[in-house]
Every structure is written in structure tokens, then in C-alpha cells.
Amino acid sequence: MNEKSGMANSSAIAAKRQLAANFRKKGISIALFSGLMYGFYSAFMTLGMKKGVWADWYGDNKAALSALVITYLLGALGSAVNDTCSAVWAMLHAIMKGKGGDFFRCLKTKPGKVMILAALIGGPIASTAYVVGLQMAGSIVIPITALCPAIGAILGRVLFKQELNKRMMAGIAICVLSSFMIGSTSIGGDAPKGMFLGLCIAFIAALGWGFEGCVAGYGTSMIDSDIGITIRQATSGLSNLLILLPIFGIIFGDGVGFSANLVGQAFTSGPSMIFFALSGLCAFVSYMCWYNGNSMCGAALGMACNGTYSFWGPFCCWIVLGVFAGMEGWSLPPIAWISAITMMVGILTIAMNPLDLFRKKEAKSNEAA
Template sequence: MNDVSKSVSLEAIAAKKKLSSNFLKKGITIALFSGLMYGFYSAFLTLGMTKGVWGDWYGANTAGLSAVVITYVLGALGSAVNDTCSAIWAIIYATFKGKLGDFFRCIKTKPGAVMILAALIGGPISSTAYVVALQMAGSIVIPITALCPAIGAILGRILFKQKLNKRMVLGIIICVLSSFMIGSTSIGGDAPKGMFLGICIAFIAALGWGFEGCVAGYGTSMIDSEIGITIRQATSGLSNLIILVPVFGMLFGGGVKFSTDLTIKAFTSGPAMIWFALGGLCAFVSYMSWYNGNSMCGAALGMACNGTFSFWGPFCCWIILGVLGGMEGWALPPIVWIAAVLMMFGILVIAMNPMDLFRKKEGTENEAA
């Protein structure tokens, strides 16, 4: 009888370990998918800002707009349109899942307020800086923005006294060296005009997203991740539309009426909105996959998997805009691809000991034997 019980117990333990292993692998797959979707979001957003009325604004005649308006006001508007589309997808999903009531209830809570704060940092500041940097320097800025996990680790140590061991410091150094490799392409006579400034602005996006990650960590630990995403995207879209774009309009364009006219034209430009809607969907799915993947494989490993957008971003932009769209300037020098892959490894080192992946694999094989 004891032998039978022992056999059943061993089988149950083996089944549990197999289930846990499959759960981890699924989480890693979902988190990796989030990085891929972020790459497509970047490509479709950029494509949308070349179509319809955007083609006139960024065209040879620039529709009478000044260089400052083209760079900053249109950058903020592009971010606002994309985040608004993403928020609409998030609300549709929450409604479909029967969680719209929870969304409105969570907004009034302290964790909900934390998520709103995180969205205000990552939306008007980082998202706009990201779009402006993309327009100025192209997809080369994407690996720079992927520094956000390294920045988040540093800010976590400063703000919340979180542990920062030697392995994490090594990962941060790898990421910083990678960013210098990428930045080196903006120095020299053959570097496109505005590339250096675009890379500097990309650092602002990375800083904001790193800070957002620290702040949002608290909120997502107490709120359903799907509700947290909806709060984040809705806040980001609205704050961009009703705060940042009007402020930029007053500073650079002559008034709120000016920015309002641009906003109406942007949302009524059918050829562009198709791509913005698609970009917003990819952004929503990316965040959704990132949060779900984190809950399944852990925040550290999920962060490392999501950091693969440092590779997928330039790759998707090259495919969608360069190869399929026939646009020039989206091919990247070999050093950027090498640096992007190196930065992915640096992010992995920050998140975990890479050797643990092999140890887990070996342990699973031994258990199976």
C-alpha cells in the first residue's frame, strides 16, 4: 500500500513540475511576442505619419508649418493619436471581458492613482519623445529606448533601495556600451542631419519609461493587469490630447485653436488612421502580452524577453517601411544590429543569471530521466 502511495506521490510531483515548466515556457513565449508586437507598433505608427494629411505636413512644402511645429507639435500629436487608438482597443477588450465596471472602480483607488501617475510619465513625456526621436533619427533610436530596464534598475536602487548586485551592474554596463555603439553612428560627416539630437531625445523616452516601470510596479501588483493596461492607455491618450498637444500648440503654433485644427485633421485623415488604428492595436497587444508574460514567468525574465524590441523594432521598420514600403533610409549599419543584440543580452543579465536557463533545462531533463 505504501509503495502504491509513494508511486502516486512521485507521479503527482512529476506532473506538477511538468505543468510548471510548461507554464514558464508559455510565459516566456508570450513575453517574447510582446517585443515583436512593439516592433510592429513602431513600424505602423511611423507609416501612418507618412500617409494622408501627414504626408502634406511632412512633405516638401510642409503645408506652411515651421520646423519646430513639425518636430514637436506633430510628434506629440502622432503619439496622442496612436495612444488614443490603443486606449479604444483596450476599452473594447475590457468591455468584451466584462471588466469595464472594474475599470471605473479602480480609477478611484490608490493603486489606480498610481497607474494614472505612471501613465502620465510614460505617455505625454516618454511616448512623445519616442515619436519625435523616430521622426528625427529613424529606427536607430529604438535600441536606445530599450535602455529603460537598465534605467529602471538604477532608479529602483535610488528611489526604493532595491538590490543592485554585481551581475545587474554588469548588465547595465553592457547596455550602456551598446548605446554608445549605436550613438557612434550619429557622429561624423556622413551622419544624417538631426540624428544626434534624435538619439538624445530617445534617452528621455528611456528615462521616462524606466521611471514608469518603477512606479507602475506597485500599481500592477494590486490591480488586474488587464484593468491596469486600460487605465494606462486611456490616461496616456487623453493626457496627450487635452494637455500636451494644446500646450505645444500654444508654445510653438500660436494657440489652442491651431492645435485643435491639427488634431481634427489628423483624426479625419482616413489613409493615415488605418495605420494608426493598426499601430494602436499592436501597442495594446504588446502591453497586454508583456503584463501576462510577466505574471507567468516573473517580472525579471518578462522584462528581459520584452527587451527584445531593441532588435524587433529596427527589423520591423526595415521590413514594413524599407522593404515593403520602398522608403529610403531604413536600412541600418551592421554595428547597430550587433549593438541591438548585445543590448538584449545586457537586459537579460540585468533580469536574471543567463546560466539559470541552462540549469533549469538540465534539471528538467534529469527529472524526466
């Protein structure tokens, strides 16, 4: 009787371990998919900013817009249109799952307010810097923005006294080295005009997203992931439209009416809005998979898997813009590809001990024996 009981317990424990392992593997797959979707979001958004009225704004005649308006105000506008489309997708998804009312209730709670703060940091500041950098220097800025996990680890240590051990410091060093390798392509006569400034602006995005990750950690631990995503994207889109763009209109244009006119033209440009709808959908799916993947495989490993967009971003831009759309200038030098992969290794090192992957394989082989 005891033997049967012991065998049953062993079988139950083995089944539980297998279930946990499968759950973790599924979480890793979902988190990896979030990185791929982030790559397509970057590609479709950039393509949208080449079509319709955007082609006139960025074209040879440049529609009589100043260089500052083209560089900064249009960058903020592109981020605003994308995040607004993403918020619409997120809200539709929440309503279809019967969570529309939860969205408005969560806005009044402390975790909801924390998510709003995180979105204000990651939306108007980081997302706009990302779009501006992408327009100035191309897809080479994407691995630079992937420094956000390393920055998040440092800020987590400074702000919240979180652990920052030697392994994590080594991972940060790998990421920094990779960013210097990427930055080296902006030095010399062959570098496109404005690439170095574009890389510097992209670093602002990495800084903002790293800070957002620290702040949002509290909010996402207490809010349903679907609601958290909706709050994040809605706040980012609205704050861009109602705060940042009017300010840029006053600074770089002829006032609030100037930016409002550009907003109206952007949202009524059919050829470009098709691709913004796609980029908004990809951005929503990316965040949704990132949040869900983190809950299944752990925030550290989920962050590392999502960080693979340092590779998927340039790759998707090359496929969508270079191959599909036939645009020149979206191929990357070999050092950029090597640096992107190296940064993925650095991100993985920050999130976990890479040796654990081999140890788990050895443990499984021993159990099978």
C-alpha cells in the same frame, strides 16, 4: 501501500513541476510576442505619419508649418493619436470581457491612481520623446529606448532600495556599451542631420519608461491586467490630447486653437488613420502580452523578453517601411544590428542569471537519466 503512496507523491510532484515549467514557457512566449508587437507598433505608427495629411505636413511644402511645430508638436500629435486608438482597442477588449465597469471603479482606488501617475510619465513625456526621436533619427533610436530596463533597475535601487547586485550592474554596463555603439553611428560626416539630437531625445523616452516601470509595479500588482492596460492607454492618450498638445500649441504655434485644428485634421485623415488603428492595436496587444507574460514567468524575465524589441523594432521598421512601403533610409548599418542584439543580452543579464538556463537543462537531463 507505502511504496504506492510514495510513487503517487513522486508522480504528483513531477506533474506539478512539469505544469509549472509549461506555464513558465508559455509566459516566456507571450512576453517575447510583446516585443514583436512593439516592433510592429513602431513601424505602423511611423507609416501612418507618412500618409494623408501627415504627408503634407512633412512634405516638401511642409504646409507652412515651422520647424519646431514639425519636430515637436507633430511628434506629440502622433503619440496622442496612437495612444488614443490603443485606448479604444483596450476599452473594447475590457467591455467584451465584461470588465467595463471595473475600469471606472479602479480609477478611484489608490492602485488606479498609481497607474494614472505611471501613464502620465510614460505617455506625454516618454511616448512623445520616442515618436520625436523616431522621426528625427529613424529606427536606430529603438535600441536606445530599450535602455529602460537598465534605468528601471537603477531607479528601483535609488527610490525603493531594490537589489542591484554585481550581475545586474554588469548587465547595465553591457546596455550602456551597446548604446554607445549605436550612438557612434551619429558621429561623422555620413550621419544624417539631426540624428544625434534624435538619439538624445530617445534617451529621455528610456528614462521616462524606466521611471514608469518603477511606479507601475505597485499598481499592476493590485489591478487586473486588462484594467491596468486600459487605464494606462486612456490616460496617456487623453493627457496628450488635453494637456501636452495645447501647451505645445501655445509655445510653438498660435495658441490652443492651432493645436486643436491639427488634431481635427489628423483624426479625419483616412489614409493615415488606417495605419494608426493598426499601430494602436499592436501597442495594445504588446502591453497586454507584456503584463500577462510577466505574471506567468516573473517580472524580471518578462522584462527581458519584452526588451527584445531592441531587435524587433528596427527589423519591423525595415520590413514595413523599407520593404513593404518602399521607403529609403530604413536600412541599418551592421553595428546597429550587433548593438541591438548585444543590448538584448545585457537586458537578459539584468533580469536573470543566464547560467540558470543551462543549469535547468542539466537538471532536466539528470532527472531523465
